[in-house]
Amino acid sequence: MRKRIVITGMGAVTPVGVGAEKYWSGLVRGDCGIGDITRIDASRLPVKKAAEVRNFDPREHLPARLVKDLDTFMQYAFVAAEEAICQSRIDIDPLRTGVVMGTALAGLALIGATQEGLIERGKQAGPRFVSQILGNMAASNLAIKHGIRGPSLTVSTACSSGGDAITLAAMLIETGSADAVVVMAGESAPSPLFIQSLSLCGAMSSSGRSRPFDKDRDGFVMGEGGGALILETLDSASRRGAEVRAELLGYANNTDAYHPVAPREDGGGAAACMRTALNMARLEPRDIDYVNAHGTATVKGDFAEAAAIRAVFGDIGVPVSSTKGATGHMMGAGGITEVIACVKAINTGLLPATLGCTEKDNKCDIDVVTGEFRRARVRAAMSNAMGFGGQNSSIIVGEYTG
Numbered sequence: 001m002r003k004r005i006v007i008t009g010m011g012a013v014t015p016v017g018v019g020a021e022k023y024w025s026g027l028v029r030g031d032c033g034i035g036d037i038t039r040i041d042a043s044r045l046p047v048k049k050a051a052e053v054r055n056f057d058p059r060e061h062l063p064a065r066l067v068k069d070l071d072t073f074m075q076y077a078f079v080a081a082e083e084a085i086c087q088s089r090i091d092i093d094p095l096r097t098g099v100v101m102g103t104a105l106a107g108l109a110l111i112g113a114t115q116e117g118l119i120e121r122g123k124q125a126g127p128r129f130v131s132q133i134l135g136n137m138a139a140s141n142l143a144i145k146h147g148i149r150g151p152s153l154t155v156s157t158a159c160s161s162g163g164d165a166i167t168l169a170a171m172l173i174e175t176g177s178a179d180a181v182v183v184m185a186g187e188s189a190p191s192p193l194f195i196q197s198l199s200l201c202g203a204m205s206s207s208g209r210s211r212p213f214d215k216d217r218d219g220f221v222m223g224e225g226g227g228a229l230i231l232e233t234l235d236s237a238s239r240r241g242a243e244v245r246a247e248l249l250g251y252a253n254n255t256d257a258y259h260p261v262a263p264r265e266d267g268g269g270a271a272a273c274m275r276t277a278l279n280m281a282r283l284e285p286r287d288i289d290y291v292n293a294h295g296t297a298t299v300k301g302d303f304a305e306a307a308a309i310r311a312v313f314g315d316i317g318v319p320v321s322s323t324k325g326a327t328g329h330m331m332g333a334g335g336i337t338e339v340i341a342c343v344k345a346i347n348t349g350l351l352p353a354t355l356g357c358t359e360k361d362n363k364c365d366i367d368v369v370t371g372e373f374r375r376a377r378v379r380a381a382m383s384n385a386m387g388f389g390g391q392n393s394s395i396i397v398g399e400y401t402g
Contacts (some may be wrong), residue, residue, distance in 0.1 A: 013076040
């Protein structure tokens with residue numbers, strides 16, 4: 001029999017709020033974190049808007065040494081992980097606790113900025129440069145701080161990295177490699193290299209608006225931030241009397257095997273991934289009360305995902321929303337923060353609206369939550385994440401009933 005895995009802690013650093021509760025309140029209110037790019041000079045870039053984490057001072061959250069040692073994407077992941085650990089009140093058993101980190105781009109922004117400084121001003125790379133750009137160093141520093149000596153792995157599967165980090169963490173628990181895992185993800189990519197490349201391939205919004213499933217959508221808006229969950233066996237949580245936020249019911253990963261950057265037009269790979277997660281959870285499509293879609297607001301991506309949801313759920317009419325209209329595309333980190341949104345939907349009975357979707361594309365034949373939040377009884381929710389390379393992730397969380 002499968003082990004029951006539960007979520008006992010959550011943490012978030014996002015463009016609509018720092019802290020899981022502030023993040024959720026921002027989504028429910030309909031806050032939009034998209035604004036002018038301030039972290040780099042965007043005057044010569046084709047895109048001027050992004051969803052940055054604003055009013056974030058790492059010195060308020062981290063020891064001075066870590067402020068210097070961690071790049072921005074690591075700081076976001078680390079702060080989210082610390083919040084999740086604090087909320088969970090987990091008793092860390094050094095050899096039975098693991099860490100899994102997810103990031104799509106790791107230190108890309110720092111690499112670009114350092115190279116520019118070297119060429120234009122002759123500024124040398126600092127002694128921390130290598131340890132600041134490596135994706136696994138956030139997990140390593142967290143393990144050092146808390147004495148975690150179990151499995152430590154880093155996942156980089158493009159924009160499904162966060163969802164796949166949850167899957168890998170669950171696998172570690174299922175196989176008995178750990179009793180508890182800190183799952184964390186971080187992303188910060190305000191880089192001219194990143195923006196110029198994705199603008200040229202037509203993936204980024206030229207209007208500076210994120211409009212998932214809207215008929216006038218024109219691409220995604222770059223976001224950033226961090227997310228974290230504490231996954232542990234139900235036995236572990238019960239022994240210490242932990243508060244269970246939700247249960248992890250199913251998870252899946254697959255690949256389209258179709259195109260490096262475009263999804264299958266019929267959403268076949270994503271649909272198969274959702275069905276695999278449902279099978280693991282031993283649920284039927286009618287048992288899912290809410291889907292938090294990947295919903296990046298690209299023309300091809302939204303259409304393919306809508307087709308996949310339609311293929312799996314048919315005429316059931318499951319409510320769907322994308323939170324990227326509020327947070328922008330947080331890439332690897334979004335796979336975790338969007339699962340947090342699913343957990344909060346279960347806990348509160350509120351479904352966040354799809355900010356930016358004012359007139360749904362008729363070709364996206366699904367029930368998109370628009371306008372303002374919708375009230376609903378949510379017993380089980382699904383979060384989808386997709387990435388370049390045809391990566392698909394599907395995570396199902398459910399109400400904990402004892």
